[in-house]
Amino acid sequence: MTFPIRIAVVSDLHIGVKSRGRDLCPQIEGFQQIEPEEGYLDTFEAFVKGIDPVDLLLVPGDITNTAHPAEVATASGVIERLQSIFSLKREQVLIIPGNHDMDWALWRTHNPPHPAYARAHRYESILDPDSLFSTAFTEGSRHLCKEPYFMIREVGSFLMVGLNSAAEDTPDKRPHHGQVTPETLQQLDEELEEYTSREHAARILVLHHHPVSYTDPVATLADFSQLQNADLLLGLLQKRRFDLIVHGHKHSPHFKIHINEVFHPLVVLCAGSFSYQLESSWQGRVLNQFHMIEIDDRNGNNSTIRGRVRSWSYRFLGGWEPSQSDSAGIDHVNRFGLHMHPDELLAELEPFISNAFESRNAIAWTELEEELPVMGFAPEATVKDALERLQVKLSFRLIGTSPDKILVKI
């Protein structure tokens, strides 16, 4: 097992008329984008050249906008290009379908509708034998578009499960919350048994829908839906010591650490969208996203992964830049791995801050991180809570923004 490891994530490309890049839409009659941007993938490729190499690429669904055959052909080429941009082999790219990757036009083919026919043929276009998806959605005898709608892939030191959470979705369901059936979960649990005793650098679930709920940034578009049977899925993942969940669906990005009464933490990344033309009402709150999950090591005491998610946002005419939560919906850095109550962190921080303020009036944030290495893995919410209490107790203010924050005595 070789640390550090890096995992790239692009979600919800929506290849077709709703994507923002001209190179992400079929260039044929019938596909008319609104003000597409030129060279979206070229800009992304230039940006990727400046970051560290990655070990995996995850694509958690809504690759196409409507699963039209022309979109599928374009999407197949785009995924191949992304694989090339990241210099990865095919097995290092895990792609799963979302609710937009089945052909919902089939539900309107018959009048009256013939749901059984539509269900039987809904994945035919994305599984075109000439497309990459005809093989990408398979692993051994398993196929993400056939029951039980999951596949298990072991690549190098990674254990990955791909789950098609959109399999039971239909056009008439609103909101499109997705689901996983208890029968599927039982089968998944049984099949994960043989992997339990093996060591993995990371155990990762990739699905499309939301296993946890989030605050919605725009009230007029509020959709608080959550995957049906999410609690059963989360329980199974904790039992099988999974580390990471990566998903897409709603286009607002989020980072969360899910801990239930078992106290095994699951790092959850809702990736937002890489290239969907976001609704104008979201402007100023959410941007298109690219993420890199960096895992430095495993904690020696409880073997949970330690590291951070780095996120970048695409800004029109500005290219890819570090995300800021107030304009992009997610911070540039979200740390994970330190699972400590804020009061315990406060107890660790207090002696150093108290001593330093006896001889000077300011402490640089970098000093704090050097003095207390655990800070490098402390979730932002834990640090914020501990510092808010310490500010009152030791009379100081926190000024500036990361990584140039300063603690100033008052």
Ligand SMILES: [Fe+2]
């Ligand atoms: Fe989507």
